[in-house]
Amino acid sequence: MFKRIIGSLLVLAAATVPAPGYPAEEPPSATRIVSAADKVRNPQQPFRSSLDIVEYVRGSQREQTGLVVHAKLSPGISQHKNLVLYVSPARDVGKLVLLSGSNMWFYDPASKASIRISPQQRLTGQASEGDVLTVNLAADYDAKIVGEETIQDADKATKNVWHLELTRSTSEAMYAKLDYWVEKGTYRPIKAKFFSDSGRVLKIAYYRRYDKRLGEDRPTETIIIDGVDTNLVTKITYSDFRPEELPDEWFQCDYLPRFKMD
Numbered sequence: 205m206f207k208r209i210i211g212s213l214l215v216l217a218a219a220t221v222p223a224p225g226y227p228a229e230e231p232p233s234a235t236r237i238v239s240a241a242d243k244v245r246n247p248q249q250p251f252r253s254s255l256d257i258v259e260y261v262r263g264s265q266r267e268q269t270g271l272v273v274h275a276k277l278s279p280g281i282s283q284h285k286n287l288v289l290y291v292s293p294a295r296d297v298g299k300l301v302l303l304s305g306s307n308m309w310f311y312d313p314a315s316k317a318s319i320r321i322s323p324q325q326r327l328t329g330q331a332s333e334g335d336v337l338t339v340n341l342a343a344d345y346d347a348k349i350v351g352e353e354t355i356q357d358a359d360k361a362t363k364n365v366w367h368l369e370l371t372r373s374t375s376e377a378m379y380a381k382l383d384y385w386v387e388k389g390t391y392r393p394i395k396a397k398f399f400s401d402s403g404r405v406l407k408i409a410y411y412r413r414y415d416k417r418l419g420e421d422r423p424t425e426t427i428i429i430d431g432v433d434t435n436l437v438t439k440i441t442y443s444d445f446r447p448e449e450l451p452d453e454w455f456q457c458d459y460l461p462r463f464k465m466d
Contacts, residue, residue: 234347237366238384240391242340245411246284247418247445250276254291254444255336259329260437269293269328272466275338276450278305283376284338285455289465300463303337304455306376311460318457323378329438330407330428334378336440341384344377345370355385357394358410358427364388379406393423398431405431417445 232240252274259267270292275284288301300311301321310325310333311318323334341347350367357363363385370382383397393411400406407430411423424443430436453459 231349231352231366234349234366234368235342237349237368237386237391238345238347238370239340239342241384241386241393242342244391244420244422245393246275246338246340247420247422247447248277249418249447250274250450251418252444252446252448253442256441256443257328257331257336258439258441259331260439262435263437267328269296271336273336273338274448274450274454276455282343283340286337287450287454287463288333288336289463291465298465300460301333302455302457302460304457307457308333309457309460313461316461318460330430330436331438331440332378335426335428339378341370341382344372344374345382346373347371347384350383352388353385355394358412363394365394390421392421407431417442418447 252272255271255273257269257271258265269290272289272291274287274289277283278285285305286301286303290296290299298313302309302311303323308321308323309318310321321333323332323337325333327333327336347368347370350369353365353367355363355365365385365387368384368386370384372380379398380401381399381403384393385395386392387394392414395411396409398406398409407428409429410427411425412427413423413425414421415424417424422442422445424441426440428438428440454463
C-alpha cells in the first residue's frame with residue numbers, strides 16, 4: 205500500500221495543471237493565504253503533539269524516530285517557540301532540541317552539553333530539524349500569487365488551489381524559496397516544493413490525512429520526497445494533539461538539563 209502511494213506521489217510531483225477558469229472575484233492577498241494556511245497547520249494555543257518519522261528507501265523502511273513537540277506562540281513575532289523531545293529510538297531517548305526566537309540548540313543528556321545547530325541539520329531521512337518544528341511561513345517569507353491551478357493531492361483527489369511563491373525575508377527562514385499550493389476556500393496546504401540558495405529543488409512535501417485536531421482540520425501526515433533521489437521518502441505522522449500549559453522557562457537554553465520527561 206505504501207509503495208502504491210509513493211508511486212502516485214512521484215507522478216504528482218511534476219503535475220500542476222492550470223485551471224480552465226474560476227468565477228471572476230478578487231482573491232485574498234498572498235500574505236493572507238499563507239497566514240491562513242499557517243493556522244491550519246499550527247494550533248494557535250500552547251499545545252503538544254507526538255510525531256512518528258519513518259524513512260523509506262525504495263519503499264522499504266530504514267529508520268524510525270519518535271518525538272514529542274511542545275509549542276507556543278512567542279508574543280510579538282508571530283512565530284512559535286518549540287521544545288522537541290526524542291522518545292525513540294533507545295539511543296536517542298531524552299535528547300532535546302530547542303527553538304526560541306532565532307536561536308536553536310541541541311541538548312544531549314549523555315554529555316550534558318547544549319550546542320547551537322541549524323534548522324537545516326538532518327534529523328532522519330529527508331526530514332530536517334526544522335521540518336518537525338511548528339513554523340509559521342508568513343513570518344519568514346514574502347509571498348506572491350503565481351496563479352490559480354487544478355492539481356491532484358497525495359491521494360489523487362483533484363483540488364483547486366492557489367499556487368504561491370515564497371521568498372525568504374528573514375535570516376531565520378529555513379529555505380531560500382518555496383513553491384506552495386494551498387486549497388482555495390479551505391486554506392489547506394496541499395503541496396510544497398523547497399529550494400536551496402542556488403535554486404536546486406531540495407525536497408517536495410505533500411500534506412494529507414486531514415482530521416479534526418484542537419478545533420481545526422489539520423494534516424496528520426506529511427510525505428517528503430527527496431529532490432534529487434525520489435527513492436528516498438520520509439513520512440511524518442502527527443498524533444496526540446492536546447492543549448498544554450507551557451512554562452516560559454522550558455524555552456530557555458539553561459533549563460534544558462533540568463527538563464524532565466513525562
